[in-house]
Amino acid sequence: MTRLALLLSTLVLALFIAALVVGPADIGIYQSLKALFVDDEGPMTLVMREVRLPRALLAVMIGGSLGLAGAAMQGYLRNPLADPGLIGVSGSAALAAVLAIQTGLAASFAFGLPLSALAGALIGVFLVLVLAGPRGSSLTLILAGIAISALAGAFTSLVLNLSPNPFAANEIVFWMMGSLADKSMTHVWVALPLIVLGALMLATMARGLDALTLGEDAAEAMGIGLRRIRLTLIFGTAAVVGASTAVAGAIGFVGLVVPHLLRPFVGARPSRLLWASAFGGAAMLLAADIAVRAILPARDLKLGVVTALVGAPLFLHLIYLTRREGL
Amino acid sequence: MNLCTDQLAMMVAGEGQLMSVSYLASAPRSSAMVKQAARFQANHGLAEEIYLMQPDLVIAGSFSTRATVDMLKRLGIPVVVVDPAYSLEDVRARLTQMGEVLGQQDRAAQLVTDFDAQLAAYRSDIETRPRAALYYANGYTSGDKTLAGQILATAGLANIAAEQGFSASGIIPLEVLAMAQPDTVITSRPYPAASRAEEVKGHPVIEALRRSRPEASMTDSDWVCGTPFVLRAIDDMVALRREMQDARQ
Amino acid sequence: MRLLTLTDFGVTRRKRDILRGVNLSVGTGELVGIIGPNGAGKTTLMRAALGLIDCIGHSSICALSPRERGRAVAWMPQSREIAWPVDVETLVMLGRTPHFVTGQRPRDEDLAAVARAMQRMDLTEFKGRTAMRLSGGEQARVLIARALAQETPLLMADEPIAGLDPAHQIATMRSFVDLARDGHSVIVSLHDLGLAARHCARLIVIDKGGIAADGPPRDVLTPALVRGTFGIRAYLESTPDGFVFQPLEVVA
Numbered sequence: 001m002t003r004l005a006l007l008l009s010t011l012v013l014a015l016f017i018a019a020l021v022v023g024p025a026d027i028g029i030y031q032s033l034k035a036l037f038v039d040d041e042g043p044m045t046l047v048m049r050e051v052r053l054p055r056a057l058l059a060v061m062i063g064g065s066l067g068l069a070g071a072a073m074q075g076y077l078r079n080p081l082a083d084p085g086l087i088g089v090s091g092s093a094a095l096a097a098v099l100a101i102q103t104g105l106a107a108s109f110a111f112g113l114p115l116s117a118l119a120g121a122l123i124g125v126f127l128v129l130v131l132a133g134p135r136g137s138s139l140t141l142i143l144a145g146i147a148i149s150a151l152a153g154a155f156t157s158l159v160l161n162l163s164p165n166p167f168a169a170n171e172i173v174f175w176m177m178g179s180l181a182d183k184s185m186t187h188v189w190v191a192l193p194l195i196v197l198g199a200l201m202l203a204t205m206a207r208g209l210d211a212l213t214l215g216e217d218a219a220e221a222m223g224i225g226l227r228r229i230r231l232t233l234i235f236g237t238a239a240v241v242g243a244s245t246a247v248a249g250a251i252g253f254v255g256l257v258v259p260h261l262l263r264p265f266v267g268a269r270p271s272r273l274l275w276a277s278a279f280g281g282a283a284m285l286l287a288a289d290i291a292v293r294a295i296l297p298a299r300d301l302k303l304g305v306v307t308a309l310v311g312a313p314l315f316l317h318l319i320y321l322t323r324r325e326g327l
Numbered sequence: 328m329n330l331c332t333d334q335l336a337m338m339v340a341g342e343g344q345l346m347s348v349s350y351l352a353s354a355p356r357s358s359a360m361v362k363q364a365a366r367f368q369a370n371h372g373l374a375e376e377i378y379l380m381q382p383d384l385v386i387a388g389s390f391s392t393r394a395t396v397d398m399l400k401r402l403g404i405p406v407v408v409v410d411p412a413y414s415l416e417d418v419r420a421r422l423t424q425m426g427e428v429l430g431q432q433d434r435a436a437q438l439v440t441d442f443d444a445q446l447a448a449y450r451s452d453i454e455t456r457p458r459a460a461l462y463y464a465n466g467y468t469s470g471d472k473t474l475a476g477q478i479l480a481t482a483g484l485a486n487i488a489a490e491q492g493f494s495a496s497g498i499i500p501l502e503v504l505a506m507a508q509p510d511t512v513i514t515s516r517p518y519p520a521a522s523r524a525e526e527v528k529g530h531p532v533i534e535a536l537r538r539s540r541p542e543a544s545m546t547d548s549d550w551v552c553g554t555p556f557v558l559r560a561i562d563d564m565v566a567l568r569r570e571m572q573d574a575r576q
Numbered sequence: 577m578r579l580l581t582l583t584d585f586g587v588t589r590r591k592r593d594i595l596r597g598v599n600l601s602v603g604t605g606e607l608v609g610i611i612g613p614n615g616a617g618k619t620t621l622m623r624a625a626l627g628l629i630d631c632i633g634h635s636s637i638c639a640l641s642p643r644e645r646g647r648a649v650a651w652m653p654q655s656r657e658i659a660w661p662v663d664v665e666t667l668v669m670l671g672r673t674p675h676f677v678t679g680q681r682p683r684d685e686d687l688a689a690v691a692r693a694m695q696r697m698d699l700t701e702f703k704g705r706t707a708m709r710l711s712g713g714e715q716a717r718v719l720i721a722r723a724l725a726q727e728t729p730l731l732m733a734d735e736p737i738a739g740l741d742p743a744h745q746i747a748t749m750r751s752f753v754d755l756a757r758d759g760h761s762v763i764v765s766l767h768d769l770g771l772a773a774r775h776c777a778r779l780i781v782i783d784k785g786g787i788a789a790d791g792p793p794r795d796v797l798t799p800a801l802v803r804g805t806f807g808i809r810a811y812l813e814s815t816p817d818g819f820v821f822q823p824l825e826v827v828a
Binding site: 023024025026027043044046047050051052164165166167170181182184185186299300 | 507
């Protein structure tokens with residue numbers, strides 16, 4: 001366990017530094033790190049502090065959020081297919097964010113955007129839990145997710161198409177696929193409080209999720225408050241996913257891929273999977289964002305494209321496994 | 328049925344020659360000839376409505392919907408497709424082409440002559456070229472092989488995008504822009520209602536680049552189409568260059 | 577000492593009484609078998625007594641806080657759920673959940689309790705195996721061990737021996753007897769009347785929404801009750817090997 005923690009945190013740190021030194025502007029590794037810490041009052045410090053640092057920080061925060069939320073939802077539903085992006089939570093958060101931007105609510109106060117996205121995510125999680133039921137059978141879960149994603153996506157497109165702003169319609173791709181391009185420290189500060197709050201809430205679920213391995217009845221009889229754990233899951237997930245989606249759009253598959261890859265390394269225990277997935281998610285999103293910049297720097301390739309290229313085949317594989325094992 | 332061909336046609340056409348222009352020609356944000364456009368019936372570029380007008384000729388841009396153009400051709404209506412202008416030279420060519428299409432060669436020639444005369448006036452007095460960056464929504468910029476790039480060049484401004492190897496339009500990463508340290512950043516004016524695409528124009532980096540430097544924004548209606556109205560855009564840019572040179576002295 | 581007391585206890589679902597007027601009490605050192613035909617309400621009675629579903633009347637366990645309840649009674653539900661491929665020891669350790677304070681690591685006494693429970697269920701060699709990949713009967717034993725590891729005064733189990741081979745059925749019932757001898761009490765619902773009659777010191781028959789009989793097997797399993805409640809005829813005899821009950825045929 002400690003070895004895994006060490007390994008994952010080293011990986012995140014290494015990728016974080018890589019994310020800081022990789023970029024379209026040609027700055028040396030030493031120079032760029034120096035400019036980050038020592039203000040040279042020139043463009044280099046500006047680039048490091050206002051372009052690359054927020055981008056790397058957001059990758060860590062949002063990747064961690066999505067990994068954590070995925071692990072928590074999977075643990076609660078006891079279903080390895082649960083991912084905030086796939087089951088429509090990110091989609092409904094994106095819809096609420098778009099509405100907040102178009103109605104001007106986002107501009108009216110600093111936390112207008114993330115709080116709106118949180119409200120959207122809340123509705124999304126709530127609907128999924130109502131539709132899929134407490135045990136969350138794979139079929140109902142995926143069907144509920146498809147329905148909610150489709151509906152949220154349609155409304156997002158509708159709102160953006162109706163906007164008087166000609167650029168709004170082009171943003172559909174951003175909201176559906178997600179991107180970290182050109183983010184500033186403002187975005188970091190806006191998203192951070194909700195992400196920290198949500199992550200703390202999800203962390204309290206560790207023991208309850210372990211107990212749920214035995215089913216709801218057994219867990220409840222062991223003193224686990226199911227109602228409390230359900231509310232914690234709904235609010236915690238909505239907070240981290242809402243805040244993430246508000247600044248970076250809906251990035252799918254992180255919450256699916258990361259817990260799946262790490263599960264064998266934590267002895268499949270849902271509690272240990274929580275923090276491991278947070279680290280893993282941060283690493284995955286950092287890597288994806290580096291890839292986006294390294295492969296097609298001038299094309300603004302969306303992050304969700306990379307995560308989906310990795311995640312979708314795994315998703316298909318999981319569906320196949322689920323069918324075979326009759327999970 | 329295209330914003331730019333509409334404007335060219337309105338300039339060149341004789342009385343009663345033009346029946347309808349696109350609704351975009353009446354949009355003050357993008358059209359420089361809103362008043363003139365109000366005299367004509369507006370269309371939305373749909374084959375059905377255009378067919379019902381029974382025109383003798385349809386002038387479309389090469390970016391107009393292919394399906395619509397093909398449909399009109401199948402219905403037996405002659406369609407002329409006019410390419411967009413990518414340079415000042417193209418502006419002259421399009422005016423001439425429009426004159427031929429509409430049988431108004433003399434008016435077109437006159438417009439070209441006026442255009443050339445004004446252009447010639449700019450080419451005289453340029454000593455230093457301040458470095459400017461064009462920066463639009465979503466981080467787009469224009470290189471030197473674009474109309475916007477030529478507007479800058481004619482006005483005596485060096486284009487950052489060209490320095491960075493852009494010839495056409497493309498996304499310039501924020502950090503590349505920051506490292507290039509332009510003397511001025513020229514952005515498009517924000518549209519009503521917020522959008523994420525335009526948010527980047529308020530990024531701290533852009534704000535830092537603009538701090539204590541003269542700035543300018545583009546009047547879209549003068550920049551988007553290859554018509555003699557680009558001269559107004561050039562005027563704006565010349566004014567910006569003068570302001571910068573004065574500030575430096 | 578009473579480990580469980582139900583007074584005027586009942587369960588109502590959709591305005592229909594599923595159970596009503598149940599009065600019973602279980603002290604220390606008892607092995608109580610709950611028997612009854614399908615749908616009589618055995619599972620409902622046990623879940624309601626634990627406070628897992630709404631009930632009317634009084635249950636001494638319902639009155640406890642969730643945490644106290646987790647230390648007072650271990651519950652083994654009928655559905656044998658194991659959601660993730662965790663190893664057997666980890667799964668059995670989950671039984672210690674009510675004894676942990678938040679963030680605490682397993683203490684020596686927890687490890688000892690887990691070892692005892694695995695020993696009792698003959699699982700020591702399965703320690704590192706993945707619980708999900710064991711056979712159904714083996715999984716049942718793992719889950720019983722999990723409940724045993726909770727080391728509560730009272731253990732309630734819903735059909736714990738269904739699906740086990742005869743040897744492990746008998747061994748499991750023996751371990752319940754041993755628990756009772758050690759001063760714990762065990763309440764198990766059973767369908768196998770023969771095993772119930774042989775191992776339980778006390779049987780409670782649930783039928784038609786109430787308790788039809790409560791007492792030692794010999795007094796409860798009368799030919800009249802067996803016919804009336806279960807609709808069967810059975811062979812009943814006290815032998816040198818103990819009480820023998822063997823269902824023979826269905827009666828109209």
